[in-house]
Amino acid sequence: MDRYAVIGNPIAHSKSPQIHTAFARQTGQQLRYEALLAPLDGFADTVARFRAEGGRGLNVTVPFKLEAFALADRHTARAQAAGAVNTLAFGADGILGDNTDGAGLVRDLEANLGCALGGRHILLLGAGGATRGVLLPLLAGRPASLTIANRSVGKAEALAALFAAHADGSALAACGFDALAGRRFDLVINATSASLADELPPLPPGLYTAGALAYDMMYGRGHTRFMQAALADGAARVADGLGMLVEQAAESFALWRGVRPDSAPVLAALRRQLDAG
Numbered sequence: 001m002d003r004y005a006v007i008g009n010p011i012a013h014s015k016s017p018q019i020h021t022a023f024a025r026q027t028g029q030q031l032r033y034e035a036l037l038a039p040l041d042g043f044a045d046t047v048a049r050f051r052a053e054g055g056r057g058l059n060v061t062v063p064f065k066l067e068a069f070a071l072a073d074r075h076t077a078r079a080q081a082a083g084a085v086n087t088l089a090f091g092a093d094g095i096l097g098d099n100t101d102g103a104g105l106v107r108d109l110e111a112n113l114g115c116a117l118g119g120r121h122i123l124l125l126g127a128g129g130a131t132r133g134v135l136l137p138l139l140a141g142r143p144a145s146l147t148i149a150n151r152s153v154g155k156a157e158a159l160a161a162l163f164a165a166h167a168d169g170s171a172l173a174a175c176g177f178d179a180l181a182g183r184r185f186d187l188v189i190n191a192t193s194a195s196l197a198d199e200l201p202p203l204p205p206g207l208y209t210a211g212a213l214a215y216d217m218m219y220g221r222g223h224t225r226f227m228q229a230a231l232a233d234g235a236a237r238v239a240d241g242l243g244m245l246v247e248q249a250a251e252s253f254a255l256w257r258g259v260r261p262d263s264a265p266v267l268a269a270l271r272r273q274l275d276a277g
């Protein structure tokens with residue numbers, strides 16, 4: 001059987017084995033997908049061993065996405081733009097590095113949540129790896145504007161400068177949280193890691209237009225603090241990042257196997273499982 005895995009540290013919590021096993025069953029693909037713990041100083045060695053044992057591909061998660069980028073021989077355009085890799089495919093001609101996080105987010109927004117990006121005003125909170133990974137696919141949706149806001153303003157400004165060439169008619173800008181006062185957005189995406197510590201980015205009130213969606217990349221049981229605060233501030237609807245997780249996995253699966261799985265039943269099952277605690 002073809003072998004795949006998700007590699008990270010820690011990794012025991014990962015839902016990727018469950019997602020890919022469900023995709024394989026659904027599409028009739030013969031493969032085994034496991035969770036692979038790599039020592040913090042042993043990413044490349046662990047990858048090499050997995051590949052030597054016949055591994056065909058890996059998903060890469062925290063903290064190895066930059067090392068995975070360095071390890072790949074070739075990159076897709078979206079991985080090149082992100083400067084980070086979450087998917088490795090091993091072939092006779094070397095290692096291909098891809099980044100499916102942004103495509104996963106955009107697919108969740110557009111296909112699952114019915115949130116079109118074209119002509120919209122988007123606020124992206126955070127300027128870390130997740131933001132870097134989603135900027136190109138978000139800009140490809142041709143929003144009217146895309147504003148990156150971050151605690152450390154310089155990091156947001158650096159990203160806006162780096163992606164300026166891809167803005168293609170969208171107004172791409174960067175600022176701190178204070179500078180958002182008085183501005184309103186159709187879509188606000190929380191790509192900070194604040195929710196992981198049950199914290200909130202310090203946002204001014206009145207951020208949401210009528211009908212606006214607030215999206216937290218973090219997911220879990222019930223609403224995150226960001227989702228609760230967004231509803232209180234007037235967001236019409238909220239969503240967490242579980243759909244992004246399943247959609248980035250579907251994108252990786254399609255790259256490896258050439259078959260696109262139906263993500264809807266897998267997402268629904270994961271949601272039921274999360275809600276049941």
Ligand code: NDP
Binds near residue numbers: 150152195199242245
């Ligand atoms: P990074 O560590 O690279 O970046 C963290 C970002 O969060 C920085 O911009 C940092 O600001 C900001 N931040 C951290 N704490 C706070 C706070 N208390 N208030 C305001 N800003 C804060 O993390 P990633 O970009 O890799 O991940 C971000 C989030 O996205 C995580 O929650 C992760 O779980 C989620 N994610 C979800 C995915 C999914 O499939 N659903 C996929 C990938 C990521 P500063 O620069 O000032 O330090």
